[in-house]
Amino acid sequence: MLFSAATRNRRAFAQRLLILMQRKPPRRTRERILELSLRLFNDFGEPNVNTTIIAEEMNISPGNLYYHFKNKDDIINCIFQQFEREIDELLTLPASRRPNVEDAWLFLHLLFELIWKYRFFYRDLNNLLINNRMLELRFKTLLAQKTKTARWLCEGLAQQRELKATRPEIEALATNMVVVATYWLSYQYVLNPRRFSDTAFVGEALARGCYHVMALTAPYLEGNARRLFEMVMWDEARPFAGTIAAGQAVNVKFTPRPPETYGRNRAVCTVGS
Numbered sequence: 001m002l003f004s005a006a007t008r009n010r011r012a013f014a015q016r017l018l019i020l021m022q023r024k025p026p027r028r029t030r031e032r033i034l035e036l037s038l039r040l041f042n043d044f045g046e047p048n049v050n051t052t053i054i055a056e057e058m059n060i061s062p063g064n065l066y067y068h069f070k071n072k073d074d075i076i077n078c079i080f081q082q083f084e085r086e087i088d089e090l091l092t093l094p095a096s097r098r099p100n101v102e103d104a105w106l107f108l109h110l111l112f113e114l115i116w117k118y119r120f121f122y123r124d125l126n127n128l129l130i131n132n133r134m135l136e137l138r139f140k141t142l143l144a145q146k147t148k149t150a151r152w153l154c155e156g157l158a159q160q161r162e163l164k165a166t167r168p169e170i171e172a173l174a175t176n177m178v179v180v181a182t183y184w185l186s187y188q189y190v191l192n193p194r195r196f197s198d199t200a201f202v203g204e205a206l207a208r209g210c211y212h213v214m215a216l217t218a219p220y221l222e223g224n225a226r227r228l229f230e231m232v233m234w235d236e237a238r239p240f241a242g243t244i245a246a247g248q249a250v251n252v253k254f255t256p257r258p259p260e261t262y263g264r265n266r267a268v269c270t271v272g273s
Contacts, residue, residue: 041120099156150174162225
């Protein structure tokens with residue numbers, strides 16, 4: 001009986017130990033501070049949030065917060081590093097194939113998703129750049145990377161004779177695509193500052209951003225690219241005629257594409273009504 005009881009105790013202990021080992025470790029305070037700060041900056045604007053507010057929302061002392069971050073700029077810089085890691089993966093150019101219109105459409109959707117996730121950088125951009133030298137330099141580099149990717153998309157279509165434009169026109173087109181994408185949320189915020197907490201409205205605003213950026217390529221497209229563009233853009237534009245007030249989101253579906261045919265974390269985008 002003693003042996004049997006001891007065996008059961010060891011088994012019960014082993015099971016409890018296994019359960020504890022399988023549990024996810026709690027998030028560290030530093031990670032929680034970054035996550036909360038991003039939410040506060042996005043919801044209320046970076047100028048309206050200070051370290052005291054962050055500490056109060058975290059239910060920690062200011063001293064505990066300063067143990068992890070020197071100041072608010074340190075928090076902002078760390079959040080921007082997260083953003084850089086995510087967008088660098090999106091901006092990585094695949095060397096194994098030429099792009100098509102669907103690739104451009106998908107790229108824009110993924111780009112606008114990241115812009116929304118880190119929207120305070122775009123909404124409060126001028127104020128951030130004035131007060132943060134590191135952010136000023138790195139955001140300039142980011143814009144150059146975006147322009148390089150937009151240029152790659154345009155040049156790829158031109159090489160397949162699906163886009164007819166001179167080199168200066170392609171350079172201007174790539175720049176204009178980046179300008180509209182970068183400042184689209186600011187434009188929407190000026191038009192509808194009180195609706196940015198409305199998820200359905202924001203979803204449609206982002207879809208319209210993709211529409212307007214992609215529409216810049218329309219005068220230059222030819223052949224199959226032009227026909228595909230018209231099909232995709234018709235499906236995308238159709239909900240805009242009467243659903244803004246209703247806040248209906250565009251139905252966008254992503255079908256995974258093998259990484260070896262496109263690059264890391266890419267997919268084919270199809271748009272439905």
